[in-house]
Amino acid sequence: MPITTTHYILLSAALFTIGVVGVMVRRNIIIIFMSIELILNAVNINLIAFSQQLQNGIGQVFAIFVIAVAAAEAAVGLGIILAFYRNKETVNIDEMNVMRS
């Protein structure tokens, strides 16, 4: 059977879900960030699958933008993690509740 765009959408949906689960379940914030990267990759797979189906490069251009944003996000996020770790000696997200009421 031929591989249609549906397959790719399903794949990216599954990947997305795994990422979401990682974001919501894990307490190690680094792993949460990695799950976010997974989610972004799911998005990219979708974009490229559609650009493949529509036979134009726009989806890939957007994928490039997504990658750029992911890079920025990783840099700033990890910077924040380091700064936080320096103060509280932990990367557990459950202990990041300085502002809870």
Next chain:
Amino acid sequence: MAQAIAFYFIAACILGFAVLVVSTKDTVHSVLFLVLDFLFVAALYVLLGAEFLAAIQILVYAGGIVVLYLFVVMLVNLKRPPEAHSDPHRRTMLGFLLAGAVLVEVGAIAIYGFSQPAMVPVPGAAMPVTGNTAQIGWLLYTSYLIPFEIASMLLLVAMIGAIVLAKREL
């Protein structure tokens, strides 16, 4: 046929490694699984005929971002296990449920909702091998020039921000 085999193999690897990423206890190992995952995603891009994106994927993700993660993991050498303390108000099961529901719904849409219009089969590897790099470059520098510039500005800002955050004393 060969394409189907390749797709299923790659997809299986992607999902499996993704699961490993979110489930492993040792942070370093999960970073490694993340790298493998990205490599296979790149392979998927090649299958989709987007070899430029594949190269970018490896270069930026595997070569750049994940190295950053690895550094952070090494710098944050944890004396006590990172997930020791757990807040009583967590709703873990609810998270699983919601995620599963979303997956089911999206799957439903993808299969039933999406395939009403006659689907053209994606000619994966049958894509002309004469590269879409030029096409992407053209799009980037003509129609998407301003977003491109904004993205570069965003990267600059992010770089400065990361330096400011991570540097102990400025």
Next chain:
Amino acid sequence: MKYIWLIPILPGLGAAINGLIGIRSFSRKTAGVVACTMMGAALALSLFAFWQLLGLPADARAYDVVIAQWIPSIPLMTQHGVGGFQVPWGFRLDPLSGMMILVVTGIGTLIHVYSTAYMADEPRGGVARFFCYLNLFCFFMLMLVLGNNFVVMFVGWEGVGLCSYLLIGYWYEKKSASDAGKKAFITNRIGDWGFILGVFLIYQMFGTLDFRAVQNAAATMPVESVHFGVLSFICLFLFIGATGKSAQIPLYVWLPDAMEGPTPVSALIHAATMVTAGVYMVGRNAVLFTHAPMVMQIVAIVGVLTAFMAASIGLVQYDIKRVLAYSTVSQLGYMFTAMGVGAFSAGAFHLMTHAFFKALLFLGSGSVIHAMAGEQDMRYMGGLRKYMPVTFATMFIGTLAIAGIPPLSGFFSKDEILFRAFESNKAIWVIAVATALMTAFYMFRLVSMTFLGAYRGPAWESAGAAHGAPDDHGGGHGHGAWHGPHESPTPMTFPLMALAVGAVVAGLFGIPAALNGPNTIEHFLEPSFTAESHIADRGMRIAESGGIAEAAAIRTPQSEVRNEEAEPHVSRSVELGLMGFSVLIALAGIGLARKFYVTSPEISQGLAEQWAGPHRLLSNKYYVDELYDATVISGTYAGGRGLWAFDRHVVDGAVNGAGWLTVISAWFSGLTDRTVVDGLVNLVGRIAQEGSYWFRRLQTGLVQTYALVMVFGVFAFVTIYLFVR
């Protein structure tokens, strides 16, 4: 020739470097070297470009390059419906602009070199500033001559005005200098007003501003020989601009005062290049002007009157630079006369030769001033010949050239103009010849008073400082104790010699046909003054369809320049006679000057007392400045005072009334604010306060709770999409 846009850019670069970095941190030497290098590079590039231009076939000697779009198409009303007003950064190299860039870069480079020595005594930052301005000037001047449409030309036009303002006011601590700068600038503005009106009119008429397009369009229009039509108005406005920029009646008054600037500036801007911009512009639009004979008449008359008037003033001035300034004005008058009588190439030719010898004379006078520690009054000079031989020799050559002694350059160009004037209008010719006589006279008066006779200047050390101090133009700074007049250093004498060579040989390009000369330059420049031939022919065809009279009307301007060697209106013998006559005139002037100021100076004194009235009139420059003061300036003041009064009473009154109204209304609004608005705000606050008791529960402080809510949102939306859609 795609690179010709680099020619202006290079000096601009130099200006940028000197201005941004140099003023703060360059030594005098570095600043000079930077500026000279840039100009040298520009010169080399222009020579190469010119050489390539010569390589082209004679009728295709034009090259346009557009480096960028400046003003994209703006819909703008024209004569024939809405046109797209769009201006490119376009540059055009054709014979005329080729000659001009050679003149500008060549003389510019020499003068840069000269300045390195002349300004050597300035404070460090000042030198960098000076070179920055000088380079900037060259940038704008090259822009002006290379631009291929009116707007780019206008950029250069304004730019050179600005630079001349900056450079005249270079010693801005001196009130006279800064005043002279302002005067020059304002006077130029008046001219620019005319120029820009002309440009508007041109766009409105032709729907384009590209020179070539405008000329081709104009070539197909009838000559306005009887009625004073649009073309005539265009030309009139353009000519007003020209009078402002190149110091013709009535706007010439700024040029003599411009001599407050450093001498190299006077040489470069106020003799060689900028003041000729007007002539260049008229030549650039030759086709338009040939279609407006009446304006041509005006141009010729104004030109020749200016020439005469300025020369007559120059007779009695004592400030060496002012004499040269008036001489410049009168030579420019010559050029305009040439333009006016339709001898465009002759005018351009005189422009070139004049650039050489006038720059030479100015630099020479600068060298003299340098030697005399800033003394400018010729009454305190004399006998300098033995102190500064090189300056004397070169300046003597220059003087012969300007007086029109064959075979020096001035002879050919001036004689060509005189001949063409004779052809067109005897009266103009008479005045021009008289001017030639006076020219020879005052130039030799200058040379005699400066170099010949006995030394009348101050004695060495003591008096020298005393005399140098009051009207010190910077030439004499830092000499410490002044050791009497001396020859200037090599960087100053070298340009003198180079220019002297130029002044000798420049004429040989234009040996007229009457002397069996090829008259190279005329044939070379001709394409720039006529529309492209096929356009002209189309004009004829239109004419033939539209009747004989119009055909004649159209054919004449095109064929004028071409026919004119074919069957000259006057026979060759007459032309030769005229040449001889003008030579005689020049010699006569020289002789008179020699008699008055060398052999028996008392005669001049006698004449001065005998003709006291005219002498006073001349030495007061026909009281033109006073006249302007009495009319224009005081008028402006009166108008200003009137406006001030209006502003004070009417406008301010209105404003104050409005203020009162505001105060009263503000009180009411304050009332409502306190009662109504604040009430609402407090109500909202109360509601929020009450409600927050319940909403606070959601805020657990767990990031992942919020993530959970987000995913729930996703879930909700997907559900909606799934069912509701």
Next chain:
Amino acid sequence: MIDTLVIPLLKIVIVLNATLVAVTYMVLLERKVIAWAQSRLGPMRVGPYGILQPVADAIKLMIKEDITPVRADKWVFTAAPIISMVPALIVYAVIPFGPEVRLFGRQVTLYITDINVGLLFIVSVASVGVYGIILAGYASNSKYPLLASLRASAQLISYEVAVTLTLVSVIMMAGSLSMVSIVRAQESQRMWYAFAQPLAFAIFFIGGLAETNRAPFDMPEAEQELTGGFHTEYSGMRFALFFLAEYANMIVVSSVATTLFLGGWLRPFPNVAFLSFLDFVPSWTWFLLKSFFFLYVFIWIRATLPRYRYDQLMRLGWKVLIPLAIANLVVTGIVKVMLL
């Protein structure tokens, strides 16, 4: 079938084995050259002039005991050498050793494949090689290797930027990313890019030294400071793998430099007509000669220059090379757009 499967497999086998042999003999070459530079003899015992030394080394390394430190991360410890070796070998897939030749009556291309993003492929695969070093340092759970690996990876990432920028200026010149067409572009423009882009060439070479951790940038294995660097804890075949990976990387860098800047398989001065008698030499020999030249220069520099200090190294990378590379890029763009 033959064209699609057999020949590529043959090529791969040949290239891999050739590379490994070349690597082993690189070691011998290096020892010899340095010995001569220090006026010693170098290995002389095994075989005539010690040409069998590599074999001896190989045997020794294989039969040595293979120690895994206690408290080390076993899996990662094993994976690291492989991770660092594999990318170095993958890269050979796109390096063009020569143009098409006629072999046994069929057209054979002297490169395994020519993908249209070849250069990008090389850069990205090479960037994966960093993991080997980082993980080696992390997994062996001892502080010197950790420091060394952090240093090494920082150094690699820093110099990767400069090197990639120079590559971009080369791509601008050639207008393509595929290695073969870059060589062809140099042929059609009748000029080695080493002359068109001297600055890029210099930066690439320095960056290549740093990327392969060669002297004077061999911080990561600075014996004096770090007791041997990130592979301190390794021994036996795993150590050998690191060793081989480094030399394989050297060969990669020199091949890429040859392809991009010295016109790959082209004869010297392809723009000089009267040198065309050189064409009778098979083209791949030119390639090998040029690469060998680079390798020799590597060794030569190691024998000559002292080691940089770490902060000096970083300053050189960030404050000198990258700005220069960017300037070069801008100038190239301007020249290409405005004046050509």
